[in-house]
Amino acid sequence: MAAPKKSTLKAPKPLVAGNWKMNGTKASLGEVKKLASAFVKSKAKCEVMICPPATLLAPMKALKAKGVALGGQDCHAASSGAHTGDVSATMLKDAGASAVILGHSERRADHLETDKQVKAKVAAAHGAGLLAIMCVGESLKQRKSGDTLKVVKAQLRGSLMDGCTAKNTVIAYEPVWAIGSGLTPTVAQVEEVHTALRKALVRRFGDEGAKMRILYGGSVKPANAAELMAVPNVNGALVGGASLTAKDFGGIVKAYT
Numbered sequence: 001m002a003a004p005k006k007s008t009l010k011a012p013k014p015l016v017a018g019n020w021k022m023n024g025t026k027a028s029l030g031e032v033k034k035l036a037s038a039f040v041k042s043k044a045k046c047e048v049m050i051c052p053p054a055t056l057l058a059p060m061k062a063l064k065a066k067g068v069a070l071g072g073q074d075c076h077a078a079s080s081g082a083h084t085g086d087v088s089a090t091m092l093k094d095a096g097a098s099a100v101i102l103g104h105s106e107r108r109a110d111h112l113e114t115d116k117q118v119k120a121k122v123a124a125a126h127g128a129g130l131l132a133i134m135c136v137g138e139s140l141k142q143r144k145s146g147d148t149l150k151v152v153k154a155q156l157r158g159s160l161m162d163g164c165t166a167k168n169t170v171i172a173y174e175p176v177w178a179i180g181s182g183l184t185p186t187v188a189q190v191e192e193v194h195t196a197l198r199k200a201l202v203r204r205f206g207d208e209g210a211k212m213r214i215l216y217g218g219s220v221k222p223a224n225a226a227e228l229m230a231v232p233n234v235n236g237a238l239v240g241g242a243s244l245t246a247k248d249f250g251g252i253v254k255a256y257t
């Protein structure tokens with residue numbers, strides 16, 4: 001029998017991204033400097049990113065010299081125009097971002113964002129040269145009714161266009177019920193969803209889908225990071241609350257030392 005073909009694909013470099021949500025003012029810059037120094041000292045084998053409110057992107061630009069990337073938390077699908085209060089992908093890029101979180105469950109819930117709108121935002125992010133971090137995740141009701149895989153695969157299908165690559169797109173699996181709740185899925189549940197997402201990505205994007213990073217997000221803490229990050233097909237974390245302090249975020253990044 002012929003030996004199985006060895007994969008020549010390199011494992012993607014993990015990404016640990018902090019979603020600051022609507023938290024932080026210029027007074028937080030000291031904390032983020034501490035975080036950057038801790039990351040440099042840790043020599044962690046992952047990429048690190050902070051996604052602060054858009055108001056803090058420009059003041060945080062200096063972090064990039066320390067190897068900490070910056071991301072936005074949402075963008076409009078248009079690049080400019082009469083959209084009061086919105087921010088475009090081009091503007092995020094101009095302010096120092098190299099990425100943007102899109103389709104976060106809080107945007108889907110608070111602003112009724114649909115997959116179609118998220119897809120348009122992903123296209124806008126790519127157009128501006130930003131990495132799109134596209135979020136999917138089931139509600140507790142959907143998990144309890146056994147619909148988790150159906151839900152996340154539909155979100156994946158509907159929120160991405162053909163031609164996405166590992167360089168311009170990252171997926172974040174964030175069970176809605178795990179966000180900010182202190183609850184996390186079991187390792188087996190995380191593995192089941194990440195495996196299903198990987199298969200769907202490979203089916204649609206081929207080798208690019210095999211290399212695309214799939215982050216886990218939802219109550220990641222220093223105490224559970226190593227266990228969650230060791231799950232097959234988990235290529236990093238999207239961290240909310242625990243990304244606000246250098247101590248906790250540094251404790252999570254340590255999973256990659």
Ligand code: PEP
Nearest residue numbers: 179180217218219240241
């Ligand atoms: C998030 O909102 O992206 C998130 C993962 O939040 P937390 O880590 O606080 O659960």
